[in-house]
Amino acid sequence: MKCPNCSFENSDDSKQCKICGYDLPIQNPPPKKRFAEDENDEELDSALKSLFGLDEDTTGSNDEDHLDVATVERMLHKKRQPSQEQAPATPPSQQQGRVRTPQGSTTSKDSNEPPQYSLKVIFAVIVVLIIMLLIFKSGLIKLPWKYQSDQDQATTVASTETAETTETIEPTTEFVVNLGSEAPLVPVNAFYDYLPEFVNKGNLNILTLFKSSQEALNVLTTFASEGNLESIVSSSLTQSEINDSDATFTVETVLNRLIQGEQTQTLTTWDFHIVLDSAEWYIDSLGVTSESYTGTTTDEGTTQASTEETTQATTLSTTQGTTAPTTEAEPFDYSGFITSGTFTGGKSLTGQDVGTARYGNHNDFDRIVFDLYKWIGGSPVDTVDEITTYTANISSDGKKITIILSGAMDAYASTSPIDLAGSPNIESVKFSLSGPNESVQIDISLKNASQYKVFNLKSPARLVVDVAPK
Numbered sequence: 001m002k003c004p005n006c007s008f009e010n011s012d013d014s015k016q017c018k019i020c021g022y023d024l025p026i027q028n029p030p031p032k033k034r035f036a037e038d039e040n041d042e043e044l045d046s047a048l049k050s051l052f053g054l055d056e057d058t059t060g061s062n063d064e065d066h067l068d069v070a071t072v073e074r075m076l077h078k079k080r081q082p083s084q085e086q087a088p089a090t091p092p093s094q095q096q097g098r099v100r101t102p103q104g105s106t107t108s109k110d111s112n113e114p115p116q117y118s119l120k121v122i123f124a125v126i127v128v129l130i131i132m133l134l135i136f137k138s139g140l141i142k143l144p145w146k147y148q149s150d151q152d153q154a155t156t157v158a159s160t161e162t163a164e165t166t167e168t169i170e171p172t173t174e175f176v177v178n179l180g181s182e183a184p185l186v187p188v189n190a191f192y193d194y195l196p197e198f199v200n201k202g203n204l205n206i207l208t209l210f211k212s213s214q215e216a217l218n219v220l221t222t223f224a225s226e227g228n229l230e231s232i233v234s235s236s237l238t239q240s241e242i243n244d245s246d247a248t249f250t251v252e253t254v255l256n257r258l259i260q261g262e263q264t265q266t267l268t269t270w271d272f273h274i275v276l277d278s279a280e281w282y283i284d285s286l287g288v289t290s291e292s293y294t295g296t297t298t299d300e301g302t303t304q305a306s307t308e309e310t311t312q313a314t315t316l317s318t319t320q321g322t323t324a325p326t327t328e329a330e331p332f333d334y335s336g337f338i339t340s341g342t343f344t345g346g347k348s349l350t351g352q353d354v355g356t357a358r359y360g361n362h363n364d365f366d367r368i369v370f371d372l373y374k375w376i377g378g379s380p381v382d383t384v385d386e387i388t389t390y391t392a393n394i395s396s397d398g399k400k401i402t403i404i405l406s407g408a409m410d411a412y413a414s415t416s417p418i419d420l421a422g423s424p425n426i427e428s429v430k431f432s433l434s435g436p437n438e439s440v441q442i443d444i445s446l447k448n449a450s451q452y453k454v455f456n457l458k459s460p461a462r463l464v465v466d467v468a469p470k
Contacts, residue, residue, distance in 0.1 A: 001025075027277060093365065100388075177235045184247035184274045191272075191283065192232060192253075199229040205355050211275060211282040212459065218287050226290070227259035238269075239360055246284070246383075247274040248369070250360045254293050267293040269362050271369070273460075275383075285457060289362055332364035336453045339398055343454035346389040347406075352461075353409040354440055355380030357429065359418050365468035366426050368418070368444065372461040375409040383460035390456070390463060398449035398470065403463070408440040425450060425469055 001010050003017035010017055015024055137264035176233055177192035179185050187358045191330035198220060232253055239250035249272040257264050272286035355373035359366070372387050375378035388407035394400070411431035420426050427445040434441035446467060455467045 004290075010246035017406075030300070035398055040453045047387040096230075116223070121302075133399060159341070177232060178463055179235065179237045179249070179251065181239075182242060183293070184242055184276075185249070187274060187281050187283050188249055188251065189270055192235065195372040196229045196232075199224040209283050210286075211277060213282050215459075216283070216286060219288060223288050223290075227257045227264070230258055230263070232256075233265065239358065243356070245276045246360050246371075247281075248272065248356075249274070265293040266290045267363075269360070271367075273462075284460065287464070330365065332468075333434050334451065334468060335452040336455075337365075337466070337469060338394075338453070339449075339451045340394060340396070343392040345454075345456050348407065349384075349386065349388040350407040350409075350438055351375050352384060352388045352405070352408045353380055354405065354408055354413050354431065354442070355415040357418050358415070359420055359423065359426070361422055361424070365466050368426070368429065368465045369414065370442070370463040370465075372408075372463070380412050385459045386459060387456045387458075387463055390454075392434075392452075392465070394450075398451070399446045401444040401452055401454075401465065401467070403442040403444070403454070403465070404434055405440045405442070405463075407438055409438045411440045411442075425467060 001012055001014060002008070003022050004009055004022065005022040006017060006020040007462050008017055008019040010024060015026075016022065017024060017065075031216060071393050140389065178189055180189075191206065191209055194203070194209070194415060197203035199207045204217075206220065207213040207216055231369055232333040235251060235253045235257055238252050239248070241248045249270075251270045251272070253268050253270065255266050257266055268288060268290040270281055271285075274281050275284040341402075351374060353373045353375040354370050356371045358371075360369075361367075371380075374382045374384055376382070388405055390403060390405045392401060392403045412432040418429050425447050427447050428443075430443045432441045432443070432446075433439070444465065444467070448469045450467050450469050452468070454464070456463050
């Protein structure tokens with residue numbers, strides 16, 4: 001700007017002359033010029049100026065730009081902020097993607113998109129619903145409205161099963177055996193009720209009657225392996241001895257069995273040892289011997305061997321044009337019996353007593369069983385699990401068996417003589433003390449030269465002597 005006082009050419013922005021200090025007149029600053037950010041903006045500005053007649057030729061000056069940019073942008077629906085010569089406070093890289101609200105707050109361009117955390121919440125809710133559905137379906141947690149219906153259904157099923165059981169179960173009197181009403185005989189009577197179910201179907205309810213189920217299972221499995229049990233034709237109690245804490249019974253039964261596909265009648269002898277345990281009677285041990293039966297059965301259920309009646313029945317069947325099946329008695333297996341020699345066994349123990357002795361006849365052989373107890377004050381009270389050492393010998397003529405039990409102090413069994421009236425071969429059984437140490441001698445006198453077998457059983461300890469004629 002030229003100074004009016006000294007005509008010095010000062011710069012346009014000077015307020016005073018640099019030579020004379022004259023105050024220069026204030027001039028309005030020229031409008032700031034826009035510049036295009038790219039070629040597209042230049043083309044747009046040129047097109048707008050031509051459209052409204054505001055090009056450089058018509059305006060006559062390049063210094064002024066009378067175009068209202070905001071109005072043009074609103075008309076063209078394009079929101080664009082022109083760049084100024086001065087750099088903005090905020091870098092363009094940070095301004096992109098953000099717009100100003102009327103209140104001045106800054107929001108994201110993509111405000112219509114849902115936040116990421118909302119997607120996580122929705123996914124978690126879906127997972128929880130699926131887990132609850134699986135739990136309800138598996139039945140671990142029942143829905144509240146199903147409790148009553150489930151109870152009603154369970155009650156209906158229980159009543160239906162009870163009704164069906166009442167209708168289908170009939171008393172099987174064919175298998176019921178009643179040997180007496182004494183308390184020790186209760187498990188024996190129940191034994192024969194359970195026996196057909198065990199033999200034919202493998203039902204193990206019978207083991208509840210035994211004190212030792214494993215030993216009983218071994219004996220019963222061997223018996224069941226011979227064949228099915230069709231019926232119990234007859235039963236009789238041939239020997240009975242009842243004490244305060246134990247009892248022994250010998251029962252003879254005639255059984256109809258299906259052996260190797262053939263109907264067969266067998267005469268089976270059962271030796272029971274019953275003990276009192278916790279106010280309940282249990283079968284402590286069981287012995288079984290079977291042989292083919294050729295006798296007949298009377299109406300009263302007792303058995304009697306009758307060759308004449310068997311012959312008549314066979315003749316009657318032949319007259320009618322049929323042949324009745326006849327079963328010959330198989331010879332008894334005397335394996336283990338010896339006519340000379342010694343049996344030994346047991347364990348080196350002391351303080352035992354031969355408490356009781358019992359006899360049983362098994363047609364082909366006689367059996368005597370000696371029960372061992374603890375010696376307490378001279379009377380048998382508690383049984384022992386194992387027998388003390390013993391030695392058994394038979395005389396050269398085969399008419400006397402001598403047994404010595406080392407470690408036995410007394411024989412309480414001598415106070416109750418054994419009834420041998422029904423024995424065809426055993427004449428007497430005598431007890432005595434032997435030697436200076438604790439030992440008891442048992443002498444068994446026989447009517448005929450015989451063969452014999454001696455063995456012991458455990459829990460409780462028993463000594464078994466079988467004798468048969470030669």
